[in-house]
Amino acid sequence: MKILLTSSSRHGSTDEVAAVIAQRLREAAVEVDQAHPEDVESVEGYDAFIMGSAVYMTKWTNEAVDFTRRFRTTLAAKPVWAFSVGLSGVADGQAADPLRIGPVLLALEPEDHICFAGRFAPDRLNLRERSIARLGGASEGDYRDWDQVTQWADAIITSLHDTTA
Ligand SMILES: Cc1cc2nc3c(=O)[nH]c(=O)nc-3n(C[C@H](O)[C@H](O)[C@H](O)COP(=O)(O)O)c2cc1C
Numbered sequence: 001m002k003i004l005l006t007s008s009s010r011h012g013s014t015d016e017v018a019a020v021i022a023q024r025l026r027e028a029a030v031e032v033d034q035a036h037p038e039d040v041e042s043v044e045g046y047d048a049f050i051m052g053s054a055v056y057m058t059k060w061t062n063e064a065v066d067f068t069r070r071f072r073t074t075l076a077a078k079p080v081w082a083f084s085v086g087l088s089g090v091a092d093g094q095a096a097d098p099l100r101i102g103p104v105l106l107a108l109e110p111e112d113h114i115c116f117a118g119r120f121a122p123d124r125l126n127l128r129e130r131s132i133a134r135l136g137g138a139s140e141g142d143y144r145d146w147d148q149v150t151q152w153a154d155a156i157i158t159s160l161h162d163t164t165a
Contacts, residue, residue: 001030001160004046006037008053008064013119013142014085017149018052021083024153030160037067048079048160054118055086057132060104068104079163080110081156085118087138111159114152117143 003025007018022032037051053064068075082105105113120138122130 001047002045003030003032003048003050003160004040004043005032005034005050006040006052006064006067007034008037008061008067009085010054010056010061011119011121011124013144014052014054017083017085017116017144018050020146020149021050021052021153021156024150025157028157030157036063038063040067040071043071043074046078048081048163049075050081050083050156052083052085055084055088055115058088060084065104068108072108075108079159080108082108082110082113083152084113084115085144086115087118087120087133087143088136112152112155116149116152117145119144 005018005022005025007014009015009018018034022034025032033046037053043049051064051067053060059065119142120133120140121142122133122140125133
């Protein structure tokens with residue numbers, strides 16, 4: 001069982017979420033390649049996919065969306081899990097509504113799509129990004145819930161075992 005885990009990040013927080021998922025899978029003896037979607041030239045030889053993207057202006061990054069388009073046929077034929085990292089609704093304890101990511105994912109019918117709360121670290125952003133994030137009501141902080149991330153990875157592991165049993 002070999003998994004490709006892609007993560008698309010502008011400022012690192014999504015890559016770090018992906019790294020925790022990859023680590024968890026490896027601890028369960030699942031072989032994982034982690035890559036940025038724009039660096040992937042072939043998806044041959046993978047049994048399943050985990051795709052993650054930061055959410056900017058309510059969308060996945062162009063690189064993440066492009067990945068789903070380039071490999072649509074393979075992705076539609078294999079198990080796919082998806083995660084988004086964003087800040088919308090964090091004040092209520094919930095990240096953005098996954099369905100807002102829209103047709104990109106719905107067309108692939110992922111096994112699951114989860115939205116993790118991300119990080120707003122103004123000092124890492126340029127002035128424009130900072131202003132947009134503040135206009136969106138973001139409060140400074142790292143809202144990532146590592147227990148939630150590992151639990152989601154564990155659910156994937158269970159599902160993979162069921163698939164191959
Ligand atoms: C300019 C800007 C726009 C953003 N737009 C959204 C958004 O539409 N929805 C959302 O949930 N989070 C939004 N966020 C929050 C980011 O998704 C969050 O900071 C995330 O952790 C960034 O991931 P990264 O560090 O991997 O780039 C925005 C952040 C910035 C700076």
